Amino acid sequence: MTLLVTAANGHLGRLVVDALLARGIAASDIVAGVRTPAKADDLSARGIRVVEFDYARPDTLAASLDGVARVLLISGTDADRVSGHRNVIDAVRAAGVERLVYTSAPRVDEIDYALGADHLATERAIAEAGVDATILRNNWYTENYLDAVSRAAETGVIAAAVGDARVASASRKDxxxxxxxxxxxxxxxxxxxxxGGDVAWTYDELAAAAGEVLGRDVAYQPISIEDLTAGLQQAGLDAGTAAFVAGIDDAIARGALSQTDGTLARVIGRPTTPLVDGLRAGLNR
Known part of the structure; x- marks a missing residue:
């Protein structure tokens, strides 16, 4: 059974390839779909077939899917990601792929937020296409906080507009x-x-974990959405991008990332990576 992993040279994609090999899948049964094959020489060196697979260019998709049984569609990062996702879904259906696995976002049918809207639109496109699919609504990656923790090494502060919200993060490896x-x-x-991760933590707990990893006091500083948006614009973001980024904090404040019921741990057969361990690994401390 041939498996294609899209965005295979990205942070998550490479870990999926590692996980497949660890499960005993032969390298010859894995296809690495990447936008720029020249940047995936290390995957080729492991015996994995590397193919050009650009969501925005349908001409790269059909040939790459020849003989592929199952596809992991890792969500894109382009501004118009939904169009690219639809291109992949259409190609998967045309190729007769038996299953599509999609990495979506949490609670997209319960809480309205801009990032979630793109994922919900993709989920609906998959359903409309009639493709046999598994939807993985991944909560936040603990690695998303590495930049904030690194800054806290200098400032002693993690600032966010999330109030007392909780986040059930887990490591990308999970x-x-x-x-x-x-x-x-x-x-x-x-x-x-x-x-999601086994534990839904608060930002005060994130600050405490950061302090443990960094070996210094770190405090959570709540700020308003308005102040966050203004700060992002002062940092050089245009108004639309600043509003989008601030909207993520707003969604977190409204509980988009708070849900955890142990499903991820049950799927992978072990506890998820604790917050402190995930931060320590990400920062190599």
Whole structure:
């Protein structure tokens, strides 16, 4: 059974490839879809077939899917990501791929937020296409906080406009292992899963974890959405981008990332990576 991992030279994609190999999948049965094959020489060196797979260029998709049984669609990062996702979905359907696994975002059908809207639109496109699919609604990656923690090494502060919200983050490796399970078994066929870490922590707890990793006092500083937006614009972001980024904090404040029920741990067969451990690994401390 041939498996194609899209965005395979990205942070998550590389970990999914590692997880597939760890599960005993032969390198020859893995296809690494990447936008720029020249940047994936290390994957080729491991015996993995590397193909050009650019969501925005449908001409790169069809040939790459020849003989592929299952595809992991890692969500794109382009501004018009939904169009690219639709291109992949259309190509998957035309190629007769037996299953599509998609990395979505948390609670997109419960809480309205800009980032979630793109993922919800993709989920609906998959359903409309009639493709056999597994939807993995990944909560936040602990690695998303590495920049904030690194800045706190100098400032002693983590500032955010999330109030007393909770975040059930897990490490990318945890989510990568779940994607590998979805690709290699039938256990999750046809399911939409909310995946998150075992513990939903507050930003005060994030600051405490950062302090433990950094070896210094770190405090959480709550700010308003308005102040966050203004600060982002002062840092050089245009008004639309600043509003989008600030909207993520607003969604967190409204509970978009607070849900955890142990599903991710059950899928991967072990506890998820604790916050402190994830930060320490990400910062090599």
């Amino acid at each position: 989510y990568a292992e779940a994607a590998a399970v979805a690709l290699t078994t039938d256990d999750l066929r046809g399911q939409t899963l909310e995946l």
